[in-house]
Amino acid sequence: MGQTRIILDEAEIPTHWYNVAADLPSPPAPPLGPDGKPVGPEQMLAIFPGPILEQEMSAERWIPIPDEVRAAYALWRPSPLCRAERLEKILGTPAKIFYKYEGVSPAGSHKPNSAIPQAWFNKVAGTKRLVTETGAGQWGSSLAFAGQMFGLPVRIYMVKVSYEQKPYRRLMMQTWGGEVLASPTNLTKTGRDLLAQDPNNQGSLGIAISEAVEEVVTTPGSKYALGSVLNHVILHQTIVGLEAKKQFEKFGEYPDMIFAPCGGGSNFGGAAFPFLADKAAGDKRASNLRCVAVEPASCPTLTKGVYAYDYGDATGYTPLMKMYTLGHDFMPPGIHAGGLRYHGDSPLVSQLHHEKLIEAVAVPQVATFEAGVMFARAEGIIPAPESCHGIRACIDEALRCKQTGEPKTLFFNLSGHGHFDMTAYESYFAGKLTDFEYPAEAIQESLRHLPKVG
């Protein structure tokens, strides 16, 4: 066995995030309002603080990471870059497999990489409290933790069905001092109207977003925070790829292919974009680099969606964004990788895919758990269902290398552990897990409802 892990020293935590917008072949399409005109900063400032909005619209290539953010990152960063040599042996592949492990964060995933700076920049801008929504709880727990680090109260609208069925994530948020409400609530007009129609409304992510945003625009001192999709979130997540580049240097390697799960895009963008920076800068090592976004076959946004303006949420509350979408009212099947059940995708990831600078592949659910169990038995770590998607695609490539004899260097982002997803593994072992059929008709139907622009 060679070196298993490279862990950088705390002083090697990157000092700047990388903004891929500076290296795009054409300028990003702006978000549009309901009137079809670009949304002005004043509208966005009602829900986001100034420094975050600046990052959202910035064309600067490198954006400094404040010392206070680096100090909070140091609670768990730099995260390890590991060589999966045991997995390589089991597969019998000539490929080298590396993974970055983001499950070492307190919340157990990559999400705090953006929650920490979002909490910090809000604190600096004078925000008194943060409001957000969460589905299964990954983002809500990350923001509760981040708010606690900087003394900022956090309220989380949690989808009621998750609130009741997934108490562990809720308890994590409460342990970090977060206030968790089962959405829909009686605190917002959105919630009251829905409960008047049906007191047993079980909630949805779309409803929770609407409640959080409604509260923010009507409550002075409050701001909203989002865990994926937007440019500033992906910017913060580039800490993953930037660290990985330093670690690959120490391994004396450079990836030929990068794999990461892709729901809203922050996991994939965070891992891949810093390597695309090398490609943009003409670095020869990156000249043949391939970056592969891995999505669920049942929610195949990049592989089967259209590139068009659409709402970011299910109900049409947000600005319109140019992105790959399955239609904002498409309801993805109930796969266990809840973090990948999103109808759209990050505008930055979407544009790069549209311009053929990255690739995408869709994988079926059962095969992802098969890969996750194989990985756990080889390397120890039990991966989150979302992370299993990247592992599946990486293993598939390693098996292709076995056929062709190519000694490729493969890299995937292990975005989180599965400690709160063991019931999904139970379904897998019990043979109860299904591959949902490709929801062609539902997608066709929702694509008919795309908003008309211009």
Next chain:
Amino acid sequence: MGQTRIILDEAEIPTHWYNVAADLPSPPAPPLGPDGKPVGPEQMLAIFPGPILEQEMSAERWIPIPDEVRAAYALWRPSPLCRAERLEKILGTPAKIFYKYEGVSPAGSHKPNSAIPQAWFNKVAGTKRLVTETGAGQWGSSLAFAGQMFGLPVRIYMVKVSYEQKPYRRLMMQTWGGEVLASPTNLTKTGRDLLAQDPNNQGSLGIAISEAVEEVVTTPGSKYALGSVLNHVILHQTIVGLEAKKQFEKFGEYPDMIFAPCGGGSNFGGAAFPFLADKAAGDKRASNLRCVAVEPASCPTLTKGVYAYDYGDATGYTPLMKMYTLGHDFMPPGIHAGGLRYHGDSPLVSQLHHEKLIEAVAVPQVATFEAGVMFARAEGIIPAPESCHGIRACIDEALRCKQTGEPKTLFFNLSGHGHFDMTAYESYFAGKLTDFEYPAEAIQESLRHLPKVG
């Protein structure tokens, strides 16, 4: 903020474990059979392999760690040594607080530190399969993981009430390929007899041990593995303190006091014994070192027990060991820190306490969760209920330092995360957690049943 964490390079994983038996003021008392005579190796070889038994009885100070074990350790080791500067600030103490974080292991605690070498030495000795028991599942999941690393099948008798109520740990074991049975089973005479009396028997740790040992002595090729108490287990756990010593050097610090939870003793011994080695060698930095074993007030073995020969299990199946004990048939109250509910203690820890080379303190349950939540809000990591005991005692000392103005260097072993214990936090937040009264009468009664020796 200064340096937050020191992480060693993989090459700095220690090459030898430290055996405190070499530095004891008097030789350890031998285990005795039911006839009151020392147990011979041939009896022990029926359940443990030769190399493990050699370690159990060794008087060598340094025992080499095989390369294969160091390679498996490298999947998560070296673990970080962290400075809890945010906690210090919240407490307003002049003390410096450091902690070693063992929750980074795949199983989430320090237990794999011994599971890995036990699996390896069994493999080397020709063992075909391992059998063990588990209560809440920490040890069972660690051994399932370790067996998987070396291709050794593992069967785990899991206490039935835990099997049913705590499915997540069971699923972890299954993910790593472990075979988990709800004990009592129909596979052993012990189990069959109990089920004949009561088909709804909910099991106990004592029953599960009896079933595992019965299977091992009646099944060729099978060996037994234990997760605490015995000398070889504590030997393996010294990897924790040995790494911490290197990390303290890099911090330019040396602890004045060490705190660790103490149930069977492997957590405490692993963290503290390597520092006692310095003291034994006349190292001036260690001349005033104080090592504090922290136990639950409801199971106060070292602080309220007697130092005597007693059985290691509840039913009198094991050899007699000289140790602090509350009586082998004492049933500790149902605190959430299941790993600390043990009537006895490691003979090595017991002897050191008897010879006043270490100290012990008992803390009540509610105060441990109060400390755990304070720690989580300061440092991010949500600790296991067992680990909260060490944190409580360390915080109490930090608050004493605030009174006296002493800038002591305090060190505790954060033995694991609480991801599978969130329902305990739920009880705490709901105000439903109780401090069990000191079970004086039950202890008096069980101490009357101590076996007569000699």
